[in-house]
Amino acid sequence: MNILQALFFPPEQPGGVSSMVPYILDRFNKKGWEMELFSLPKRIRGKGTEEVVFTTFDWRKYAGNPIVDKYIQTYKDYVWWTKLRLTKKYDIIHAHHPIAGLVMKQLHPETPVIVTIHSSFEKELILNGRIEENGLEHQFLTLLYGELEARVDQMITVSNSFKQYLSDFVQDSERIGVIPNGFDEKRFRPISHENQVTQFITVCRLVPAKGLDTLLIACGELKRRGLPFVLHIIGDGPSRQELEKLAIEQNIYEDTIFYGYMLHPEEFMPFFDVFVLPSRAEAFGSVFAEAALCWLALVGTNVGGIAEQIEHGHNGLLVPVGDAHTLSLALEKVIIDPTFRYNLARTAWEKAKKTYSLNRVLRQLKSVYERYQ
Incomplete structure (x- = not known):
């Protein structure tokens, strides 16, 4: 045909x-x-x-x-x-x-x-x-x-x-x-690594629908509680200036790296620990499956296709839309318990390989x- x-x-x-x-x-x-x-x-x-x-x-x-x-x-x-x-x-x-x-x-x-x-x-x-x-x-x-x-x-x-x-x-x-x-598994190459400070990564277009304001506020709470992290943001869009300003207001600008657009983020993701994206809506949320294939722990919102990919507590964590405090608590869990984080990532990888x-x-x-x- x-x-x-x-x-x-x-x-x-x-x-x-x-x-x-x-x-x-x-x-x-x-x-x-x-x-x-x-x-x-x-x-x-x-x-x-x-x-x-x-x-x-x-x-x-x-x-x-x-x-x-x-x-x-x-x-x-x-x-x-x-x-x-x-x-x-x-x-x-x-x-x-x-x-x-x-x-x-x-x-x-x-x-x-x-x-x-x-x-x-x-x-x-x-x-x-x-x-x-x-x-x-x-x-x-x-x-x-x-x-x-x-x-x-x-x-x-x-x-x-x-x-x-x-x-x-x-x-x-x-x-x-x-x-x-x-997704073609050959594109994804998980890398064994040990990061002394937990590395968060998110990949998306920088628009309000992706909920990055919620993520920055949640990370601000982590900073005030004395929990170390680095947040890597890959993507660009009309909200970038506003988000950079919010990072400054939350006193996490030095802990946050805005990379801009990147053609193949899957080549970059395996070096990090946790993929987090608190979207306000997602039909599927391809980037979650991609992150899972990179052997990252997943944290997302309980909406749309994200909730179909993540079973809370089993292969990732789900939080309500727009709830920065609950998101900060979920991120705290994966910071303070590396074994839990590793098990989430391993299970997410196994499901993604089988299902996606x-x-x-x-x-x-x-x-x-x-x-x-």
């Missing part, structure tokens, strides 16, 4: 898509499958002019809103770029973003189109303070799930909790498949693809 993996933007940023799809393509190609990668270059802006029509709702009711207008223009740009660059037919198109899925079905109506929804754009915008819940932008973005259900051949998502979230916006959520992300292997994803996707032969 000849299969197209259609991404949104190129796989250059950390996250579930970048961590998985290129490796899936490589593995399938080695097994003799024909598979190609397609995406919209970030430099393409304002090129598309073709009118956009959805079958389940009239998007023009939401026109004039900057976020909606930008989304529609990006849709038009994706149409323009796809028409320009794709000249051959495929047996299956597997899209990894709603725009990619809807455009591909519009331009290739006879080709089976599968869409994996990796995250919730609207929830991220709400948590980052850019739109209001139930506002016009929120309504528009959630209506797209119903459009996908009506037009594409198969919807997949990355966790049971995210499938439950989508159920409010589709007619039949039972038709949505769940395939958790998987790339081979498991390949088997599940192969089963999906073969339905359309």
